[in-house]
Amino acid sequence: MRRISITVAVISLLSLVACGVGTTGLSPESSRRPKGNPSALVFVTEYGDFQCPACKTSHELITKSIFQKYSDTIRFEFKQFPLTTIHEYSLEAAEASECAADQGKFWEFVDLAYAQQEQLSSTALRDWAKVLGLDVSLFDRCIRSDIKKNTIMADEAEGEKLGVDSTPTYFVNGQRITDLTLQTVSDAIDQALASAMKVPL
Numbered sequence: 747m748r749r750i751s752i753t754v755a756v757i758s759l760l761s762l763v764a765c766g767v768g769t770t771g772l773s774p775e776s777s778r779r780p781k782g783n784p785s786a787l788v789f790v791t792e793y794g795d796f797q798c799p800a801c802k803t804s805h806e807l808i809t810k811s812i813f814q815k816y817s818d819t820i821r822f823e824f825k826q827f828p829l830t831t832i833h834e835y836s837l838e839a840a841e842a843s844e845c846a847a848d849q850g851k852f853w854e855f856v857d858l859a860y861a862q863q864e865q866l867s868s869t870a871l872r873d874w875a876k877v878l879g880l881d882v883s884l885f886d887r888c889i890r891s892d893i894k895k896n897t898i899m900a901d902e903a904e905g906e907k908l909g910v911d912s913t914p915t916y917f918v919n920g921q922r923i924t925d926l927t928l929q930t931v932s933d934a935i936d937q938a939l940a941s942a943m944k945v946p947l
Contacts, residue, residue: 772888776897777847781813781822787942788919788935789821793905795913796840796859797833797866804914805860808928816935824856826901827913835866838889840898842871845888851878 780789792809794801813822826843828836839859846855858874859866875885888894905915909922916923918934 768887769891769893771884772891772893773848774893774896776844776894777850778824778844778852779847781824781853782817782820784821786819786821788816788819788938789823790931790935791823791825791917793825793827793901793910793913793915795827795829795833795836796843796856797836797863798829798913799863801914802860802863804916804926805856808916808926808931811928812931812935815932816939819939820935824852825905826898827905827910827915828898828902829913835868835871837895837898838868839866839871841889841892841894842874842885844894844897845885846875846878846880848888849880849885851880854878 790812792804794805809822812820826840828840830837843852843855843859846852855874855878858877862870862874871889872882872886875882908917914926916926916931918931919938921934923931923934
């Protein structure tokens, strides 16, 4: 498995050189970090697409609310699941978020991308980098290199194995939330927290 990953990375880097996009200072790995308590026993995972209107709504009504309520007791992770067949900029936006993560601004990018989703375009992504105070040249080169594409596709493949076929999709401790509302997610978190409290340390 390790050998295959190294081979893929080498092929990707050679392709980038052939395309004339320098990769100095860039990494194919994700710098994305979970939000909340990294050692929490309850973890919430969202598979999302930055161009998905339902994801924008859930980000405002569900994600922000549960994080405000449970920030010290859960670990929240975002996984990339761009719906490229229906959303023109979803892959580029996913790559942009990973490039922002390399500069320590993943979650700031997420908030901004959903807040200004209607303006999403290649140009807007570069404008958002300026708003976030990123090194725009490095950010732009990171996107154009497609160096983050493999890590995004890995998220997507992982999601597909779990049955993800639409966005947003949430899991609480590995259990999919089928009826997606703030109440159902909160109930699932409460149940997971209660179960965690019963487990002897």
